[in-house]
């Protein structure tokens with residue numbers, strides 16, 4: 001019996017060498033210590049052992065049991081540590097690596113530029129009023145002193161809608177819409193979409209945005225000097241550019257009329273496609289509101305006077321952002337759009 005026990009111990013410890021695999025360890029555990037394992041079997045056969053021998057055999061069984069248990073525990077501990085080491089080595093994790101950036105959208109550069117323009121104008125005391133894109137002839141043309149069938153209407157190729165409506169060709173309808181509802185003194189800007197039957201090109205698009213502005217008060221209070229002052233200041237704030245010129249022009253709804261040019265920021269006056277190789281770029285149209293426009297909204301031109309201006313947002317954005325092709329704004333290529341993140345504190 002003693003020899004049998006010694007043999008069990010010897011075999012178990014021999015199998016439980018330092019490099020024993022988990023499977024071997026488990027097999028030994030079951031074979032030696034299990035419910036019907038070798039040691040259990042010996043305990044069961046105790047009654048056949050001479051009574052004097054029993055305590056000696058019993059002690060030996062317990063010693064072997066403890067010894068094998070301790071050995072198994074040590075090996076299992078070792079195996080667990082090795083397993084952890086292996087998994088750490090295979091799934092190496094560098095916590096100092098920068099995280100994956102989650103792509104985040106932002107406002108379209110044209111929207112951003114429009115908001116910048118409105119911010120400057122609001123800072124000068126203008127209020128923002130949104131008016132409608134779908135208009136009638138009266139508000140888009142007639143009230144703005146475009147006579148019926150007058151060639152001036154050819155300046156703007158209109159999208160006509162069924163039922164005598166049209167898509168506004170400019171935001172100047174805002175002057176009429178606002179002045180029908182409100183009386184001067186007023187300083188208002190009307191941003192919004194405009195539509196013309198133009199092909200998409202480097203400089204033009206069939207749908208684009210404008211900001212119309214006007215300031216009206218009692219006659220003599222708002223003059224051409226105020227117009228020049230406000231717009232020169234705007235150019236300075238928006239473009240950081242003071243080289244501007246007012247060039248005489250014609251619009252049916254203003255008299256006198258002018259266009260404001262700034263020194264071309266894209267080519268610094270050298271000449272490029274955007275400035276049509278002139279070195280100057282037209283930024284906006286402006287003038288003193290024509291008496292007929294005031295009459296159309298039932299204001300007496302002998303009592304009231306004011307100025308108006310209108311500017312294209314996209315073309316101005318080209319200048320400001322240093323881009324030479326308007327079509328880029330409409331292609332929605334995120335590689336392009338992503339270059340113009342919103343300004344700090346920008347809305348939406």
Ligand code: DAH
Nearest residue numbers: 170254285286287308309310
């Ligand atoms: N409505 C003109 C256009 O679309 C822009 C414009 C010019 C607006 C002169 C004005 C102005 O208010 O005074 O081209």
